[in-house]
Amino acid sequence: MQYENDILLRLLQGKQVERPPIWIMRQAGRILPEYREVRASLSGFKALVSNPDLASKVTIQPIDALGVDAAIIFSDILVIPEAMGLDYELIEKKGPFFHKTIENMEDVLALKEGQEAAEHLSYVYEAVAMTVEKLEQRVPLIGFAGAPWTLMCYMVEGSGSKTFYKTKSFLHKYPELSHALLEKLTKTIIAYLKKKISYGLEVVQVFDSWAGVLDKEMYKEFCLPYLKRINEAITEVPVILFSKGAWFSMDEIVGLKPNVVGLDWTLDPKEMRAKYGKDIIFQGNMDPTVLFAPKHLISSKVEKTIQSFGGNQIFNLGHGVYPQTPLDNVKHFVNEVRKFRY
Amino acid sequence: MQYENDILLRLLQGKQVERPPIWIMRQAGRILPEYREVRASLSGFKALVSNPDLASKVTIQPIDALGVDAAIIFSDILVIPEAMGLDYELIEKKGPFFHKTIENMEDVLALKEGQEAAEHLSYVYEAVAMTVEKLEQRVPLIGFAGAPWTLMCYMVEGSGSKTFYKTKSFLHKYPELSHALLEKLTKTIIAYLKKKISYGLEVVQVFDSWAGVLDKEMYKEFCLPYLKRINEAITEVPVILFSKGAWFSMDEIVGLKPNVVGLDWTLDPKEMRAKYGKDIIFQGNMDPTVLFAPKHLISSKVEKTIQSFGGNQIFNLGHGVYPQTPLDNVKHFVNEVRKFRY
Numbered sequence: 111m112q113y114e115n116d117i118l119l120r121l122l123q124g125k126q127v128e129r130p131p132i133w134i135m136r137q138a139g140r141i142l143p144e145y146r147e148v149r150a151s152l153s154g155f156k157a158l159v160s161n162p163d164l165a166s167k168v169t170i171q172p173i174d175a176l177g178v179d180a181a182i183i184f185s186d187i188l189v190i191p192e193a194m195g196l197d198y199e200l201i202e203k204k205g206p207f208f209h210k211t212i213e214n215m216e217d218v219l220a221l222k223e224g225q226e227a228a229e230h231l232s233y234v235y236e237a238v239a240m241t242v243e244k245l246e247q248r249v250p251l252i253g254f255a256g257a258p259w260t261l262m263c264y265m266v267e268g269s270g271s272k273t274f275y276k277t278k279s280f281l282h283k284y285p286e287l288s289h290a291l292l293e294k295l296t297k298t299i300i301a302y303l304k305k306k307i308s309y310g311l312e313v314v315q316v317f318d319s320w321a322g323v324l325d326k327e328m329y330k331e332f333c334l335p336y337l338k339r340i341n342e343a344i345t346e347v348p349v350i351l352f353s354k355g356a357w358f359s360m361d362e363i364v365g366l367k368p369n370v371v372g373l374d375w376t377l378d379p380k381e382m383r384a385k386y387g388k389d390i391i392f393q394g395n396m397d398p399t400v401l402f403a404p405k406h407l408i409s410s411k412v413e414k415t416i417q418s419f420g421g422n423q424i425f426n427l428g429h430g431v432y433p434q435t436p437l438d439n440v441k442h443f444v445n446e447v448r449k450f451r452y
Numbered sequence: 453m454q455y456e457n458d459i460l461l462r463l464l465q466g467k468q469v470e471r472p473p474i475w476i477m478r479q480a481g482r483i484l485p486e487y488r489e490v491r492a493s494l495s496g497f498k499a500l501v502s503n504p505d506l507a508s509k510v511t512i513q514p515i516d517a518l519g520v521d522a523a524i525i526f527s528d529i530l531v532i533p534e535a536m537g538l539d540y541e542l543i544e545k546k547g548p549f550f551h552k553t554i555e556n557m558e559d560v561l562a563l564k565e566g567q568e569a570a571e572h573l574s575y576v577y578e579a580v581a582m583t584v585e586k587l588e589q590r591v592p593l594i595g596f597a598g599a600p601w602t603l604m605c606y607m608v609e610g611s612g613s614k615t616f617y618k619t620k621s622f623l624h625k626y627p628e629l630s631h632a633l634l635e636k637l638t639k640t641i642i643a644y645l646k647k648k649i650s651y652g653l654e655v656v657q658v659f660d661s662w663a664g665v666l667d668k669e670m671y672k673e674f675c676l677p678y679l680k681r682i683n684e685a686i687t688e689v690p691v692i693l694f695s696k697g698a699w700f701s702m703d704e705i706v707g708l709k710p711n712v713v714g715l716d717w718t719l720d721p722k723e724m725r726a727k728y729g730k731d732i733i734f735q736g737n738m739d740p741t742v743l744f745a746p747k748h749l750i751s752s753k754v755e756k757t758i759q760s761f762g763g764n765q766i767f768n769l770g771h772g773v774y775p776q777t778p779l780d781n782v783k784h785f786v787n788e789v790r791k792f793r794y
Contacts, residue, residue, distance in 0.1 A: 272614055275774050279744030325718050325739065357699060358718050376667050376700050397667065402621030432617050 111312070115249045118180050119312060121391065121424065122348045122369060130416055131179040132425040132447040133252065134440070137172040138184045140433035141440055144171050155200045159186050162236035169241045173249055176444045180249050180313070183238055183306075187256030187317060190298055191265050193230035194221040198264070205270040212265045215287055223294040228301035235309045242310035250312035255303055257318035257353070258295040258336040265291070274323050281332055288332060296336040300343045307346045315350040315372070316340060322355015329359040334366070341368050350393055354429065364390065375428035379418035393424040401427075401435045405442050412446040421452060453654070457591045460522050461654060463733065463766065464690045464711060472758055473521040474767040474789040475594065476782070479514040480526045482775035483782055486513050497542045501528050504578035511583045515591055518786045522591050522655070525580055525648075529598030529659060532640055533607050535572035536563040540606070547612040554607045557629055565636040570643035577651045584652035592654035597645055599660035599695070600637040600678040607633070616665050623674055630674060638678040642685045649688045657692040657714070658682060664697015671701040676708070683710050692735055696771065706732065717770035721760035735766040743769075743777045747784050754788040763794060 113119065118131035139145055145168050152158050158165060169184045188198050188206055198208045212218060222230070241251055264270075266277040281288050303314050316337065321329065333353075341349050352372025353363055364371055364386050373382060373394035382392060400411050416423065425447045431440065455461065460473040481487055487510050494500050500507060511526045530540050530548055540550045554560060564572075583593055606612075608619040623630050645656050658679065663671060675695070683691050694714025695705055706713055706728050715724060715736035724734060742753050758765065767789045773782065 270614075272612075273771075273774075275741050275744075275776075278739070278741035282741055282745035282749065322718075326720065328739075358720075376664075378668065378700075397620070397670075399617050399620035399624055402617075403624035407624065429615075432615075434617075 111247060111250075111310075113247050113250055115179055118424065119250055121422070122313065128452060129450045130419070130423040130425040130447060132444055133178045133180040133182060134172070134176070134431050134444075135182075135427055136430035136433075137176060137178055138168045138182065139431070141431055141435055141437055142168075142171050142175050143437070144168075144175065154202070155186070158184070159189065160233045162233055162240050165233075165237040166241035166244055169237070169251075170244055173245070176441060177448060178249070178444060180252050181241065181245060182252040182254065182315075183234070183241060183311070185234055185237070185254070187254070187261065187319075188264060189231055189234060190227070190255065190295070190302060191261055193227045193302070194223065194294065194298055195227075196221070196265055206264055208264065208268040211268040212262075212291060215290065218287060218290050218294065221291075221294055222298075224297040224301045227298040228305050231302060231305075234302075235305060238306055238309040238311060251310060252313045252315060252350075253303065253306045253311040254315040254317060255299045255340075257316050257321075257333065257340075258292045258299065259321065259324070259333045260317060260319045261295050261299075262288070262291055263320045274320055278323060278328075281328060285331075292332060292336050296339055299340055303340070303344055304346065307344070311347060313348050313350060314344060315352060316368075318351075318353040318356065320355075321353035321359070322357075324356075326358040329353075329356060330362060334359070334362050337363075338366050341366050350424075352393065360385075370424060372426070373428065379415060379423075380420075383418070383420055388420070388422065391422045391424065392419060393426050395426070395428040398427040398429050398431050398435070401431065401439045401443055403439075405439065408439060408443050409446050412443065413450070416447070416450055453589060453592075453652075455589050455592055457521055460766065461592055463764070464655065470794060471792045472761070472765040472767040472789060474786055475520045475522040475524060476514070476518070476773050476786075477524075477769055478772035478775075479518060479520055480510045480524065481773070483773055483777055483779055484510075484513050484517050485779070486510075486517065496544070497528070501526070501531065502575045504575055504582050507575075507579040508582035508586055511579070511593075512586055515587070518783060519790060520591070520786060522594050523583065523587060524594040524596065524657075525576070525583060525653070527576055527579070527596070529596070529603065529661075530606060531573055531576060532569070532597065532637070532644060533603055535569045535644075536565065536636065536640055537569075538563070538607055548606055550606065550610045553610040554604075554633060557632065560629060560632050560636065563633075563636055564640075566639040566643045569640040570647050573644060573647075576644075577647060580648055580651040580653060593652060594655045594657060594692075595645065595648045595653040596657040596659060597641045597682075599658050599663075599675065599682075600634045600641065601663065601666070601675045602659060602661045603637050603641075604630070604633055605662045616662055620665060620670075623670060627673075634674060634678050638681055641682055645682070645686055646688065649686070653689060655690050655692060656686060657694060658710075660693075660695035660698065662697075663695035663701070664699075666698075668700040671695075671698060672704060676701065676704050679705075680708050683708050692766075694735065702727075712766060714768070715770065721757060721765075722762075725760070725762055730762070730764065733764045733766065734761060735768050737768070737770040740769045740771050740773050740777070743773065743781045743785055745781075747781065750781060750785050751788050754785065755792070758789070758792055 348369035690711035
């Protein structure tokens, strides 16, 4: 499809771009007053995720409000565990909570997987279709899924955690059971992404948000084989792989050859470029707290980041934008990137 | 002083040791039933920290229960902010909470510092003195302090956090104010450690628990200069510096030349040894969730870790032991290390 603003797709097709394309993780969210207004009219976050009309509405808001180069469908990584049979609640200011968690093989066997699970997510596909229509080819739409390990974290731990020690212990105690769960998750993620793509996504991002609690050895055993399968299965559109905190496995992540490798702020763009070459496209990696700084510091950090990547960069933060970030600073940030010329 | 078990001190003096000495972060704590019994008799964690008789009692428990090679005084890193004038509560299952946080220069100026602040911690010095007496020269006693940055995190954020985004934003917004606070913290930490050492500590550890939320550049500006001063000021006993998550600043941390560099589990002992040479003493670095695995896996991980360090290692975990760890596994772990011979 043709887009008014196609800078992201041009970069992904290996064409010349005049500046880095930019989008922001959590751009459709609490930083925007128009989002908070929609959200306030509903009983909770899940009511928004499961309402295709409103989900598509908030997905489009940052295109107007911020001028980013892509939309990312408003949703939640935990729709997959739910579609597999594990309901969750989102408790205000506390995060996700699962009443039932995965404890044994019976629990794993009871989970739906693949197509069968993905069929339960028609509200997401509908939201994608509605967003594509409402976008009127202004910018491309990105979709996403949580990585198998990150989804497993919530399904075993039952909630967010600083350490995910229960899930990590689970890997040590029950490696076979862990692989059985990760296998089912992988099949479901692939079916879900393929189905979503068919409704009009141009790019997908796989988030391994809790990669950083593991180490190189554990990441190799419990994460990389599944990420490899997902990356190889998704041939329809480019894949962005973002394993937050997995600095210790960067060689292997780059080795999977996703179309784009996401970097958090602890990784030095210059070193990454020197190590992995000029052809790889990186996404990232500004620390989101820089957006709380005075504007002239945001400007100089933007320029420094772009120079350090030296091209082949999708500009983004190294983590989702914090809801408390001054909106004016976020706008300034996007403008600075858009003004830049290589 | 002479100790029945002096293996830790022999290693620190550069003498031959037959195996790695071992102690465990949070060894005096909820993994031990005798600790939970003491704790249950009190109104809260702070009641235990501020009671020298009971604090010394629980400090000694793991020497008998686990057979570790050193005691570490039972206390809390947040006694320093409190001594400087910022009270806190410890809320059950939630963690520390400060009613007043640092917001501006007036707040920083109002804080006590150095000797004057350290004088408020007589209950800690008394606990050290009582522990030394009760230990009867069986093993040496370790003391600790939080690093300036980690203490600042709580003083600005007001509580624990996954991201400490408020404190990180504070660094960007108010760099001078941040340095003023870090300066006062540094002076207090030095005065506190020196005073504590005079009561009979043989080793001190400085914990930079939240190093990992920063990056190389921020760590260089806001952490390393203060760690350098603390490390240089403490000449009485060896210093262990443990900056958790600061893989990006290892060159600089090693460059400070503390007597021991603590490593978390994301760092590969073999790589660290190859990079920094055979003379540096490392402490670490087993992932604490390995202790939830079957015993034969704990044994093989212990052996692999010791082989990977190739000597000059204080065996420890890469983080505090989780309270839910099976006690029997912890005992097995300590025994396996003690049985090993180089």
